[in-house]
Amino acid sequence: MNLKYGLISVDDHVQETPDVWTSRLSKSKWGDRIPHVESDSNGAERWVVDGKPVDLPGVAIAHAALSDRGCNTGRWDEVPESVYVPAERLKAMDADGVDYSVLYPSVAGTGGEMFGRLADPELELACVQAYNDWLIDEWAAASDRFVPQCIVPISPIEATVAEIRRAVGLGHRGVIYPANPMELREVPHVNEPDYDPVWSTCEELGVPLCIHAGSSTSIQVSAPSAFSPRLAAAFSSITRQASQISVLVHLLISRILLRHPNLKVVFGESSLGWGAYQVEFADQQFNEDGLYLEGYDLKPSEMFRRQCYLTGWYGTAGVQTRGIIGIENILWSTSFPLATSSWPTTRQYVERAFEGVPEDEKNLMLWGNAAKLYKV
Amino acid sequence: MLALEGARSSGALIMEIKHGMFSCDSHAQLDRYAFTSRMSEAKWGDRIPQVVEVEDKGSGELVHKWRVDGKISFGGVVNCPAVMHDRRYYPKRWEEVPLKAYDPLERLEALDEDGVDGEVLFPNTPVQNFSFAGSRDPDYEIACVEAYNDALGDWRRASDRYVPLAIIPYINPIEKVLEQVRRAVDHGHRGITMLADPGVSIKGSQPLNDPFWEPLWATCQELDIPINWHGSAGMASELSVPDWEKYTTRQHHTVSTGRLAATPAQMIPNLMLSGILDRYPRLNWACAETGMGWMAYVLEACDHEWERHHLWTEGILTRPSEAFRRQIYVDFWFERSGIELRHFIGIDNIMWESDYPHITSTYPRSKEAVQRTTAGVPEDEKKKMLYQNALRLYNLS
Numbered sequence: 001m002n003l004k005y006g007l008i009s010v011d012d013h014v015q016e017t018p019d020v021w022t023s024r025l026s027k028s029k030w031g032d033r034i035p036h037v038e039s040d041s042n043g044a045e046r047w048v049v050d051g052k053p054v055d056l057p058g059v060a061i062a063h064a065a066l067s068d069r070g071c072n073t074g075r076w077d078e079v080p081e082s083v084y085v086p087a088e089r090l091k092a093m094d095a096d097g098v099d100y101s102v103l104y105p106s107v108a109g110t111g112g113e114m115f116g117r118l119a120d121p122e123l124e125l126a127c128v129q130a131y132n133d134w135l136i137d138e139w140a141a142a143s144d145r146f147v148p149q150c151i152v153p154i155s156p157i158e159a160t161v162a163e164i165r166r167a168v169g170l171g172h173r174g175v176i177y178p179a180n181p182m183e184l185r186e187v188p189h190v191n192e193p194d195y196d197p198v199w200s201t202c203e204e205l206g207v208p209l210c211i212h213a214g215s216s217t218s219i220q221v222s223a224p225s226a227f228s229p230r231l232a233a234a235f236s237s238i239t240r241q242a243s244q245i246s247v248l249v250h251l252l253i254s255r256i257l258l259r260h261p262n263l264k265v266v267f268g269e270s271s272l273g274w275g276a277y278q279v280e281f282a283d284q285q286f287n288e289d290g291l292y293l294e295g296y297d298l299k300p301s302e303m304f305r306r307q308c309y310l311t312g313w314y315g316t317a318g319v320q321t322r323g324i325i326g327i328e329n330i331l332w333s334t335s336f337p338l339a340t341s342s343w344p345t346t347r348q349y350v351e352r353a354f355e356g357v358p359e360d361e362k363n364l365m366l367w368g369n370a371a372k373l374y375k376v
Numbered sequence: 377m378l379a380l381e382g383a384r385s386s387g388a389l390i391m392e393i394k395h396g397m398f399s400c401d402s403h404a405q406l407d408r409y410a411f412t413s414r415m416s417e418a419k420w421g422d423r424i425p426q427v428v429e430v431e432d433k434g435s436g437e438l439v440h441k442w443r444v445d446g447k448i449s450f451g452g453v454v455n456c457p458a459v460m461h462d463r464r465y466y467p468k469r470w471e472e473v474p475l476k477a478y479d480p481l482e483r484l485e486a487l488d489e490d491g492v493d494g495e496v497l498f499p500n501t502p503v504q505n506f507s508f509a510g511s512r513d514p515d516y517e518i519a520c521v522e523a524y525n526d527a528l529g530d531w532r533r534a535s536d537r538y539v540p541l542a543i544i545p546y547i548n549p550i551e552k553v554l555e556q557v558r559r560a561v562d563h564g565h566r567g568i569t570m571l572a573d574p575g576v577s578i579k580g581s582q583p584l585n586d587p588f589w590e591p592l593w594a595t596c597q598e599l600d601i602p603i604n605w606h607g608s609a610g611m612a613s614e615l616s617v618p619d620w621e622k623y624t625t626r627q628h629h630t631v632s633t634g635r636l637a638a639t640p641a642q643m644i645p646n647l648m649l650s651g652i653l654d655r656y657p658r659l660n661w662a663c664a665e666t667g668m669g670w671m672a673y674v675l676e677a678c679d680h681e682w683e684r685h686h687l688w689t690e691g692i693l694t695r696p697s698e699a700f701r702r703q704i705y706v707d708f709w710f711e712r713s714g715i716e717l718r719h720f721i722g723i724d725n726i727m728w729e730s731d732y733p734h735i736t737s738t739y740p741r742s743k744e745a746v747q748r749t750t751a752g753v754p755e756d757e758k759k760k761m762l763y764q765n766a767l768r769l770y771n772l773s
Contacts (some may be wrong), residue, residue, distance in 0.1 A: 020615050069684055069685060070685055070686065100642070131526070132420055153648045179617065180617050180618070182618055189615070189618065189620045189621070189622075191620040191622070192620075192622075216617065219615050219616060219617060219638070220615070220642065221573070221576075221577060221611070221615065221642040221643065221646055224583055224584075224646065224650065226585050226586075226650075227585075227649065227650075229476050229764035230685050230686075230687070230689075230690050231649050231685075231687065231690050233645065233683070233685060234649065234681035234682070234685040235645060235649050235681075237646040237677075237681050237684075238642070238674075238677045238678060238681055239645065240644045241673070241677060242638055242641035242642045242643070242645075242673065242674075242677075243638065245616070245635055245637055245638040245641065245670075246615060246616045246617050246635040246638045247617055249616045249630075249631055249634040249635040250616075250620075250631060250635075252634075253623075253627050253630055253631050254620070257494050271671075271673060271677060272675075273670070273671075273672045273674075273675075273676050273677060274637060274669070274670040274673035275506070276669050276716070276717075277669025277670040277672075277711060278634075278637065278669075278670065278713060279668055279713075280669065280710075280711055280712060280713050281634060281637070281667055281669075281711070282630075282634050282712075282746075284711075284736075285629075285630045285633050285634045286630055286634075288736055289626045289629045289630045289633075290464070290626055291626050291627065294624060294627070300634075304405060314676065314680045314719075315672075315673075315676035315677070315680065316675065316676070316722055317672035317676055318677075318715070319718055320717065320720065321669070321672075321713055321717060324712065324713050324716070339685065340424060340680065340681065340684055340685055348383030363592040368592055
């Protein structure tokens with residue numbers, strides 16, 4: 001590990017280039033079902049997957065890199081290179097004081113959920129593999145400052161497990177998994193033991209399971225139709241983070257963490273502000289309902305501290321309450337290039353959040369915990 | 377009501393503080409005859425909410441349940457485990473229910489025993505603030521809402537230590553809603569409790585942001601009464617990862633309660649970005665039984681997005697955390713996290729609650745609970761959180 005700045009950002013997004021899938025999937029086999037960019041009669045470009053337009057703000061997620069974060073990129077030639085060219089991204093990281101960056105997708109879903117919606121498991125797998133291959137070929141190969149994480153097909157489970165093994169073999173260091181696979185298509189409840197092979201594989205390979213905010217829209221209050229696009233974007237950023245509350249509570253009670261004590265779960269773009277309350281309240285409710293009578297060896301807070309991670313990038317409340325959340329359960333990020341990102345003034349956000357925090361604790365939250373988790 | 381004859385009622389607005397704790401979330405159980413004695417039998421017959429005897433399907437025992445609009449209500453006859461000898465026991469028959477759950481005068485003794493000066497009253501079995509909208513019958517809804525608000529308003533006549541919150545109709549025109557609010561305030565109510573988003577929870581009702589509700593905000597501001605949200609305020613199942621059918625009863629309860637903060641953590645931002653707070657800057661909002669540590673999240677997330685998206689250019693003129701401190705209140709009962717964050721949240725926006733007589737209630741050891749939770753907090757800050765802020769919000773001082 002080579003630390004120049006003292007920050008490992010555990011949540012950033014790559015923008016897939018228009019050729020990611022067209023250059024990797026068989027045109028004769030899949031034809032126009034392959035994810036690709038097409039333009040409408042006005043010249044506006046957008047992504048189309050399996051015949052359906054992708055619900056992205058424009059043709060790329062690049063808001064933080066634009067002069068106005070409220071604008072969308074309507075054409076590929078307007079997209080800043082820092083979101084899709086690895087060498088340019090490294091410069092953006094240097095400008096912002098970021099040593100390493102853990103990568104999530106954009107078109108494939110900011111929480112890797114996009115292809116889970118495809119009804120055809122064969123196409124799902126082909127799309128997933130193309131993304132995973134591309135990220136290794138183009139990003140991981142460009143610099144070891146990029147920490148690649150794979151996406152997975154959600155069904156059948158054998159395919160999920162096989163792809164995790166293949167991707168980790170290629171160099172992926174984390175597994176992105178949707179919070180609510182039942183929302184994507186007809187699959188068993190995520191608490192079912194059917195999924196145990198997935199969790200066991202992550203444990204065995206020593207890679208964290210990463211649940212990123214926004215992968216389930218049904219657990220977010222949707223933006224009122226009266227909201228302007230800018231208000232709706234701001235609102236959705238807020239509800240996305242808060243929706244992780246329900247995901248965390250289900251996980252803590254599901255017994256998955258008890259059955260898989262070595263599984264690490266990262267809540268990407270969770271923010272930290274609600275963490276202390278939620279960890280404390282889970283115990284309060286657990287005790288009050290007498291759940292300890294039902295064979296839990298650990299309280300929710302103990303499971304959380306052993307196995308879960310929340311990610312911050314703004315604000316100060318989470319760091320202030322680190323004693324309740326757990327100093328070793330806090331990770332930092334820049335969320336580049338989402339509109340909410342701290343880029344390009346991440347140093348100021350960090351300074352504000354960590355004011356008065358002892359150096360050793362600060363180091364854990366800014367890079368130490370992440371280095372251990374991702375084996376940087 | 378006979379029980380109320382001779383009851384003390386000073387009529388004054390000022391509330392006497394003897395113990396130094398005021399609960400902003402308690403639940404008033406209405407008497408089993410509260411509706412039958414107030415609604416026309418000729419007109420509503422068996423549809424009137426009432427306690428009836430039914431055979432329990434599992435045990436074969438004869439138990440009591442509430443019947444509303446001809447349908448047997450889910451759950452026990454009264455949700456009051458905190459006042460039972462065995463705290464895990466929910467009474468099955470009305471005669472098992474202690475008077476201190478539903479008799480306003482007997483209940484005062486329980487308050488004194490627990491060191492509580494007064495309480496803000498939310499509904500109890502079988503009423504939730506939206507219960508009567510399910511009938512799909514606007515006239516029936518009004519009749520039930522009136523009966524409920526009259527019955528609960530009578531509690532304030534029994535003692536001004538009670539601060540009743542009125543419920544409102546949802547499937548009626550806005551004029552009828554306003555009529556009920558004014559009527560309830562005349563009858564002693566000091567606020568209303570409503571759904572976080574009627575449009576989501578009730579088919580045919582309007583979203584919180586819809587202009588339909590504007591006259592309600594204007595009226596509540598004019599009458600100087602706060603809007604109160606309780607728990608998930610009707611949004612719990614909408615906002616959750618689907619429940620697992622194999623959860624035990626305990627697991628189900630822990631999960632469904634444990635995630636409650638996900639509602640206000642999304643609905644307060646909805647309120648903030650809707651512009652309602654700027655349009656009605658003297659209208660106050662309170663979140664009961666949600667805890668408060670999560671509020672730090674709402675404040676910093678809303679401020680952050682307000683900055684990142686330049687929302688002042690979209691008509692959201694006041695910085696969200698400033699609007700919060702001006703108009704929104706949150707409650708605590710068990711937590712350390714919220715107390716640690718009290719200045720971050722706002723020392724003038726925090727209130728205490730006992731949740732009497734529900735399972736999570738601090739009764740009958742509220743004093744110890746408060747001492748534990750607020751250990752190390754300076755006296756003047758404690759006073760604000762334990763009663764002063766509440767007296768100001770509900771106009772009791």
